[in-house]
Amino acid sequence: MLGGESDERYGKMDWNNLGFHVIPTDYMYIMKSNADGTFSDGAIIPFGTFQINPNSSVLNYGQGLFEGMKAYRREDGGVQIFRPEQNALRMQMGADRLLMPSPSVHQYVDAVKQVIRANIRWVPPYGKGSLYVRPLLFGSGSVLGISPAPQCTFLIYTNPLSNFYQGTSTSLSLLVDEKLPRAFPGGTGGIKNISNYSPVFQVVKEAKAKGFSDVLFLDAVEHKYVEEVSSCNAFIVKDNVILTPPATGTILPGVTRNSIIQLARDLGYQAEECKFSVDELLEADEVFCTGTAVGISAVGRATYKEKRVDFKTGEDTLTQKLYDLITGIQKGVVEDTKGWVVNIQ
Template sequence: MDIQLEKISEKEAKTKPDQNSLGFGRHFTDHMLVMPYTEGKGWHDLTIQPYRNFSLDPAAMVLHYGQAIFEGMKAYRGKDGGIYLFRPADNIERMNISAARLCMPQLPVDEVLVALKELLRLDEDWIPTAKGATLYIRPTMIATEAALGVRPAKQYLFFVILSPVGAYYPEGFNPVKIYVTDKYVRAVPGGVGHIKTAGNYAASIMAAVEAQQAGFTQVLWLDAVERRYIEEVGTMNIFFVIGDEIVTPPLGGSILPGITRDSVIQVAKGWGLNVVERRITIDEVLAAQENGSLKEIFGTGTAAVISPVGSLHYKGQDCLINNGETGALSQRLFDEIQAIQYGAKEDPYGWVIRV
């Protein structure tokens, strides 16, 4: 598929933000990637064009029936000046799993990656050089057919936008405070908890807002049936270091199969550490804290990479983790994965692609 290119003029170029106060998701680059899909024709007219508004029919099916999926990945500026991507094909392949679950069309992975690299080269000057800052990449697919009636749409739009970002959490790489909710649930077995669909995040907002109003950074979700078994944090998978085990909930259809989660498992196992994927209850975690076997908790995700957890709040009680400090394993994993992502360390897994 040929890539059509429409570049902005010099006078249309945006003023780039201060790299030391980027925040997350507030600024967007000059260009974006757009590719429509039409039933019977497939994907067509792959275009890199100026970042601009879309025009949607009020009957666009995404607005009524929620066929919307997305991914999150990053581009990193290495110390050698190179641009690096971390497991981008895995993200696009995971997007295809999301698409299949919502009866949306499959993306041509190789062609999307070629186009993504072209987009990154075009907006290369937007990739931050400040420590800890990156270029966040947001691929998205929505149903655009103008029609009412619950069925798969016949027209879709795939697009990629870019955003220079700093740390996802205001705390940066410092322990966060997590609120454990047994009032709301995120996903159920057989549902769509294992995919990145917009509705999952819409449904999580109320719990997140209530937690933030109470002074917490994020919500830890329990299972929807018994409300005992730990699933994941709103924006991260979760790990517990208990005794000589690193425990994380298993993938069972209600947990997102995180790319960073998988990376952590592979790295930790490569170090000879005992990683166990099993069901774990909130009561077990609190008991481990009580008897001293809980050493640390950390979350994993594209946005934050590794996020140490300093405390859990459950049923009115606060549980301090590792004296509220970053654990040694959290720090080691963060340093290792960041070094690989930035091309500063040998990549034995074949995860990194230089643009």
């Protein structure tokens, strides 16, 4: 990939119109587990395809995890990332659930730094977007029966993205699905298992065909408690109270989610992890979603059983205040008093 083709593609980059699609960068990082379950000898290599055995556990049984982070360009030209150690810890939690060895927190963060530095020219200019960082951990070793792989691969690649979601300047329209649960008790909804996402492709596609932005899923037992949107956590705001469903096995413990809870409390709000029903959602003042891809994004309306409810959006909202605060920290324009930011250069 390096050389003429990569340089030509880079030279044609329109940083003002990045969008949200695949843009290969120069390098990726790869590291494989040893027989004793440890990882070593990771390396930066040119981005491109690589070989994997047809008997690999990831291809046959979906033994795999992914993470997502963003690197931001500051106004001074430097580059920083946000709470990478939390992603490392979440990958370890998921690896334990799927019986995979995982890199240490130090190995994970060091690998992320290496791959960003190797692709530093692909970090968009300040205010134009971010460099999305996608770590993967998967069973690459060969198996035949239903069992964990004897070897796992840790891989990281990057992709520049636009600021696709902009707080309250563009709001989401959600369809509340009353039939298909996203996650089940005892399942893998609480980890970033690669097989969590394809089962919702169809219902999300159908919702988008009807003009909705995404789908909000309810619990699998009583079908009345709010859980998650297809790829992000959900929050409601009512007066001085902010609620988000508890991460008790079917809810992904999002890094942005955790950060927003802390920041909201710092602002004097009562931010809690608590079950709430779809009826409570429809009575909320504000609704917003959080995640690496969406950041923090306002929900303008939700539809449940043909009933549409509009929520407050705009500059004078808590959603916008939290958006400005967290993105300001991530981009280096608001002071980081919590030690969340890690400088790359």
